[in-house]
Amino acid sequence: MKNREVIRERILFILLLILALLYLFPMLLVLMNSFKGRFYISDTPFALPTAETFAGIKNYFSGIEKTGFLPAFGYSLFITVFSVGTIVLFTSMTAWCITRVKSKFSSFLYYLLVFSMIVPFQMVMFTMSKMANICHLDNPVGIIVLYLGFGAGLSVFIFSGFIKGIPHEIEEAAVIDGCGPIQTFFLVVLPILKPICITVAILNTMWIWNDYLLPYLVIGNNYKTIPIAVQYLQGGYGSRDMGAMMAMLVLAILPIIIFYLSLQKYIIKGVVAGAVKG
Template sequence: MARLRDTAFFILLLLLSLIFIAPILIVIINSFKLKFSIATEPFILPTAQTFTGVSNYIEGLNKTSFLSAFGWSLFITVFSVLAIVVFTSMTAWYIVRVKTVFTSILYYALVFSMIVPFQMVMFTMSKTANVLGLDNPFGIILIYLGFGAGLATFMFTGFVKSVPLGIEEAATIDGCNPLQTYFKIVFPILKPTTITVAILNAMWIWNDYLLPYLVIGNDYKTIPIAIQYLKGGYGSVDMGAMMAMLVLSIIPVVVFYLFCQKYIIKGVAAGAVKG
């Protein structure tokens, strides 16, 4: 009886998985079809007449300069995540260890920033970035640090509170200055939270569209900006190129996911418990 029921559940889950994967498969199939047969018949396989090989990919790459978009996305994501992980964990440690009116105001200001939607600061932030000359792929890292600081500091402070003071004091007696104590003793202990913070921020920054569009979109394109750019103004979309570029933007994410899925799933679950 129980076995029969589990078999039924297994079949149900299998069907659901197929439904979950289907949209991606449909996009892949259409990326090899003639652009005019995509919109009208998206659910059939390419035939001898509609199969186009990789020409959609070549056209898409030319239209979007996708490779440079990929490069900028990677550059901005990697360095923003690094900056967030290193600087906010240091700040979190300082906030927990040095109790002053200033540090508690800073802590509550950071927590407050978590509930403010981006639209509230969208216009003024992009103007500020522009005035300060931060409207380039290096400056945007500082913007991401400021925006990611709320959640990241909040999660790190939660963990730092559980780090025993004794070890740090021992290190101080052994002649470590605070910087050495932090990087040799505390930072390694924070590793589980560091992984969680890194994953949540990487997912956000890699896929972010509006912030980079407003800050650096005129001169530099990240992947989401390049995809949106394909749609262009009023003219019709080149469906072939669009499908090919969708596939190219999904592949790196899926590959990364399959390699790091253990950390990603753990990180998401852990991040939720603390958030």
């Protein structure tokens, strides 16, 4: 009996191992091809580099040059970090306020924000980019406002769900101690919200870092984020350098993998919490 279970475990382990390798295969394939010459990629992607086809890291140089990868990385990082920071700060404030202050306006606002979650982006893509232009938000700083507005729904929803579960007594004690609403929120409530802040931050990071259409329409002509740079490499310049493409895919994946491996525990927890609440 014991023996049979061990064998079954081994079989399952091997099965999982094969699956895991299959899972990693596409990424490894891109990595391998990024070292091959541009003409040896599309037709024979599975062939290992040989002396003839090996291109070293030349693709990385041509890709970085053609796409302007370094500024793209800078824009992506800037927009993601500051948008996420802004979203966490302002939506937690809003969520706390409209959860605690019961009024018709509060619940109207709450439902309006939740409603925005189900609206597909295509519905507002044209009018939003026009609005962004009128308000001079079509630059890497202004786009933060758009992300705050478009990301508010989900974030307020998650924060509200959590805040409802916090006992009122803690805040009341703070008020008795002489705290105004601002102190109460920043000194008492926000520390309690820390785990959920991480959840909200992670969900928004995953969305904003990878977002393509919104930045493409709003700032894409002047400021290319990483997804826009990759797409531009495919369609733009009347040319399609597969080598540079592979190298750019590797460079685009790398930061997110590092981010994931270093904050893995928070990310998985955050995703579960976000999904269960959402």
